[in-house]
Amino acid sequence: MDILFTRCFNPTFPTWIDIGTRDGKIAYLKPSTENPPKAEEVIDLGGKLLLPGLVESHIHLDKAYLLEQLTGDVTTLRQAIEKTTELKHGFTATDIEERSLRVIRQAVAKGVTRMRCHVEIDPISRLMGMETTLALKEQVKDSIDLQIVAFPQEGIFNDEETKGLMEQAMEMGADVVGGITYNDRDLDKHLDFVFRLAEKYGKPVDLHVDFSDNADELAIMDVIRFTHQFGMQGRVSVGHLTSLGSVEKEKATFIAKELKQADIQVISLPATDLYLNGRGDKECVRRGLTPVKLLLEYGVKVIYGSNNIQNAFTPFGTADPLDIGFLLAQTSHMGREQDARQLIDMVTNGAARSLGFEQYGLQVGAEADLIVCPVMDIRTLLYTRPERERVYKSGKLVAETTVQVTNHLKVATT
Ligand SMILES: [Zn+2]
Incomplete structure (x- = not known):
């Protein structure tokens, strides 16, 4: 496996899933497990949303x-x-x-x-x-x-x-x-x-x-x-x-x-x-x-x-x-x-x-077009439209975005 994304949330699956890519395609997709298969790179999403592109x-x-x-x-x-x-x-x-x-x-x-x-x-x-x-x-x-x-x-x-x-x-x-x-x-x-x-x-x-x-x-x-x-x-x-x-x-x-x-x-x-x-x-x-x-x-x-x-x-x-x-x-x-x-x-x-875009979606055999979003539910994705942390096209990283917010708000204790 080239990349393995573990503990991914996607609303079309009842539990967190692990998704592996090989040669640009999705080669592995199963419910998350304690013993996932080996991969060159493992990215633990910890429940973050993984969507197809x-x-x-x-x-x-x-x-x-x-x-x-x-x-x-x-x-x-x-x-x-x-x-x-x-x-x-x-x-x-x-x-x-x-x-x-x-x-x-x-x-x-x-x-x-x-x-x-x-x-x-x-x-x-x-x-x-x-x-x-x-x-x-x-x-x-x-x-x-x-x-x-x-x-x-x-x-x-x-x-x-x-x-x-x-x-x-x-x-x-x-x-x-x-x-x-x-x-x-x-x-x-x-x-x-x-x-x-x-x-x-x-x-x-x-x-x-x-x-x-x-x-x-x-x-x-x-x-x-x-x-x-x-x-x-x-x-x-x-x-x-x-x-x-x-x-x-x-x-x-x-x-x-x-x-x-x-x-x-x-x-x-x-x-x-x-x-x-x-x-x-x-x-x-x-x-x-x-x-x-x-x-x-x-x-x-x-x-x-x-x-x-x-x-x-x-x-x-x-x-x-x-x-x-x-x-x-x-x-x-x-x-x-x-x-x-x-x-x-x-x-x-x-x-x-x-x-008519083919070989698409979260399924084995499809192109590994994947995006990692820093949210854990769909409503938050749509309502806040946060940065897309990582964007992959055919298994290759094509964009990364990080946002740093420093909040100086002080809440006085009463
Ligand atoms: Zn038009």
């Missing part, structure tokens, strides 16, 4: 950290798209690489070992984002697995060139076909192109869908229809889906059941959704979130992601997926112990299953 389900690396270049206030989705389109004219490969790496470094330190990123494919930056991110994927592969979504942010049919660029992106090695239901005039034509491309290259689909608080904007019904038509059940993800949060209960329940039947997974992006939705409401401002609890109640797979880090769409962001889980806990009324467990599952096993 976190999964960032939806992020835009190439648009991260644009805040300092922004001028004026951005208050709507349309403005955010327009301002970012303007900035894209100044993108260079080096600049995309630097901003992407800045996010990746932070994410790895927070325990992210797998990440799905959407890369812009459009007539402005053309394939520059794709080339840069593909190179990055190779450069950082010992620390993190990147899945690349070819994402036509500006629409596919607004400029004839985009169709060919999307095809080229798939040829170059994109892992997922992206799409957006609110940026092309003809939705059917857009979805038909995306699903045909996915069929041709045998790849899953990941769409930005219904990002508004308008209850009548329900492109999701068309996405469900295309999913059945192309036999893509279980291989389609939809991000945002916030219009559904404005739909009255009976209809929303019907749609939740349809989503379950089509096995479409929903990715909530609360940092952006809360920030840009509800802007038209002068009073009783809606949150503009997808109805997470309703979807879960009807068995729909729900996960969540950061979406953006410090740009026009989301001026906030730390690249720590647990911050997003915490935000969702607060804004989706998920404060119970079982909710905390569910939110952590959504950023680990649930996300890996939904996005």
